[in-house]
Amino acid sequence: MAPSVVTQEQPSVPAGDLFRYESSSHCKSVSVPASAATPNTNLKARAMIGQALNTQVSNIDLDECDPGDEDSFFVADLGEVHRAFNLWMQHLPQVQPFYAVKCNTDRKVISLLASLGCNFDCASKAEIDIVLSLGISADRIVYANPCKTNSFIRNARTNGVQLTTVDNSQELYKLAQYHPGCGILLRLATDDELAQCRLSTKFGCSVATATHELMPLAKELGLSVKGVAFHVGSGATDLTSIFKAIRDARQVFDHGLSHFGFDMSVLDIGGGFQQDSFIEASAMVRRSLDQWFPQDFAEQHDVKFIAEPGRFMVSNAFTLAAHVIARRDCDELPMLYINDGVYGNLNCILFDHQHPEASVLTHLGEFVYDQRSTSSRKDFSIWGPTCDGLDCVSSRAGLGHDVAVGDWLYFSNLGAYTSAATTSFNGFKSVANVIYVNSESD
Template structure:
């Protein structure tokens, strides 16, 4: 508990968290906390998030144990919640930013610029100028035009050449169609950077978001080794940074991924003196730390089918179903003001459809899902809702998803 207590104190004292209410949870106390919150929302039944800072602490400690030599740069795009970012910063994370706004957000938490990588291979000129002005001096590239922009507007910036991994077929969201230099493009790009008097400090790759094939890391690390050797043959300054990207999840695939990374590093970079290894985990830290709670605002019965409308949906937090290919689950919680069984346990269930609040039929969250008989003003709780959820929400049809509040809790990490 010593290190956990220190981590909690670091988070509670961090800019962006200091002064906010954080509720300590007993073991398995999340449902009780949510019930207590919804009992206070009898008038304003808006959706809300619960962020468990204890989960964040546990995930950081798990990462440090599994990959002690790999420095995490959290991918801000996955979930830019300011309190969540502040907690990660307090735990020592660095940050992968892809835009001026993301850099501004992270710097605003007191994070130093050397803890930021501008990990977007294709950047607007104005964003490059801003990065130069605040001292963000590491970025990625995979084209000649990017080299020219950086030469003009940020010539002191160190570069990582982003290469296309040999295999990202196991990713939930592959990226290979958009980013990464092909093998035959590597030498011309390295020579173009050399001609522009820019320093290529290393190699970057990304096997795709939500990766399930751990061996994809091995092929990509082997590819990176080949680029290191190519740069050496070309007489470039010695490369010293390897960015193994993202793709990590906090579930059962994490162990396979870390084993593949460690064995591959041992095989291809066994005695690389002075090598800095970084990664860009996003959903690994964000997904399981957040729970979404929504209110049932409508109901229709058609024979044995139950249809419900909730006040968040595909155009809001649950856009992850479309944009991130997510499979969500829901736990029913009855309106505590008139229920003797608020957790809806041990009752008959019905095949149910859950719609979001907009007038678009696409706004369908669950179909054929087993739920007990619920009523308007009951609630549905969605776990593991931190990755690519609120970050991509819109205000379509006038539903203001940017106004969803977040309540902070702290469970004891296991």
Template structure:
């Protein structure tokens, strides 16, 4: 574990902060394994994540190895968790592991009492490995392999989703003690990534599915839905909660004891989103009061993913190559734009790495120059490319940028969701190294939340 600060030497910082925080963790019976195994920086007051990025870049610039890297701001994750609990007080988060599965992140969420939405055997293994009770896991995948169903059964994971009759038959034969959650389809939510094409049972099939479960002696305990990514209409949450209430009523006809409502994910991860988290929360809270009021003996969970991690991770990439192409005097757009040439910049991360999210239409990360260029510099039509030999490995095109140099750094904010998990080693390029950072105040919040969770 590293310690970053501005007023002490590295040795002094390590002596003061490492000893105190190791002792603090041991006093509170919190394992340090996931910290000691990671590149983790404890930042003293006044030292920001951007300071840490600058420090890493300055050190890398003294060498020839100027590899791309990520910085995960775990304090941002803690703040998001606290805000979630405050804004949706009746909803317990079950973090969507598929969104970002790095161990320090999921371990910190576990310490704060989060549950987990797992979609595969490997994700269940990860969450079990960090010591999470299987009661805090929902196997939220409606199309499961038989061997994975058996693994969940042997691991003590009982909650799992379904949306069709054949899935019920598989579960009845391989995990008869499962507690099933019926995933229903949503009406059109105008989401950028609609889930209904692949998942969810239409309302007119739910009564049959509930009856089938009863005949197979399979317990159905609740209903789930997911409005999709980039939802533009928060009222779809209210409509889906109302639909879930109808299914609860159907379930009573077949003596299913319904105790769980899972409102899924789709929550925005940045303040720039067209629909804010607070707007969605207001709609959800009102709908819960109407259809599942307090005292109704129904637990409400959600599956936030990008909400927690999108804004918590920053990518630093280096320009490793450059090509200038002379133009035949095209039209100029704007006073600073120079039409005489265009620039191709090749970065040491691309579509097969952190930028893989672009393939899934999840939005474009925010680009920042590490060294802010002069406002007087002319702008050239530019394109950004990844390091592989695939001509499809293009990050961006038609950008008007000042002329950049080989060795310059670019920063991308909001890269925490569906980036690390979808990276590959195509062409032998490995995903960027991840540095984690947090302040002492955030650690104290983690410990406080851990104690509250254990006492609840």
């Protein structure tokens, strides 16, 4: 069966607002109609991805193709994005997801998420422009960057973006001058020491700074503090950091309500969620909200809960295929050179602490995707195409074939913080083509 390649126009985007989902169950996991990732679903997804990879590679004649025809490429399964969104709504229906656009700026992904009801976390003018260009209304965007360029603030005001994050007094002065009507979320620092990617070293203020410096100044400037934001870092292993951050947020809420009369009605719990730990993390979120933002308090102050998942929605949806352009046999490990690397779509190795696992896609013209080789394991080091010695994809990779020049490798689960951060260093193409399939289609 041929893969269901998505070629239709962008899906229509329903009109909406900043807070799209409200659940009658305050903080409990509820059942929602969702297509779970059953074994049959996974088999269908792998089959569709494999067929798309095979079709693309089979159409490339390495002896006759034009320069660049054999470049690396992605296969994206939009069905995986759909299932990730459903999983979120199953376990955190009371928390409105705002997809972190910086994670992956693919327009079909953004359009799909918008059609499902997701809103968007944007950190720059360019990200805001992408979302708006797809017909998504500005009231579904939070400008979640605590330190913004003046012209970007003016652009947000012009385009109707009405919510942003702040962690310092200078930002309040800028908002007072350039976007005084914008709602403000005070960004708190968190205990993210055990997170894979820490953020509080760069952003976030203390509870004391929020309550005794920023709130009085905002009141003096006539600005509207709407609530609190935080981020416990990507890949957080200490889930108590979520509990502590929500506890701190309640303290700031109480101060804003009692001392300044602010309309404290938004709690942004940030991102960093991963599918392999989501059940435990979502349970901690529900427990923490139950304790610090119980239903009577949330209803009294009309508190809305939002989050900024990025990798959670897309990490498993993209598979990268790369061509083996050279091999060098050495005394220790044979070295494979592929046409993508840490300056391209595998930059996650440097920037996101990822360790992509290589598998063999084709060997000597035979398509071996998702197959277990009967031959013994062969170890290689894998290198990118640039002339920089830093461009190492893997110092040791065990592959099931004695890979040769002309073979193809593939890397699964490369949807997060990959294509969004590529460079054109050494003149190599920075943006890979994407082939779309949808394992949720009939």
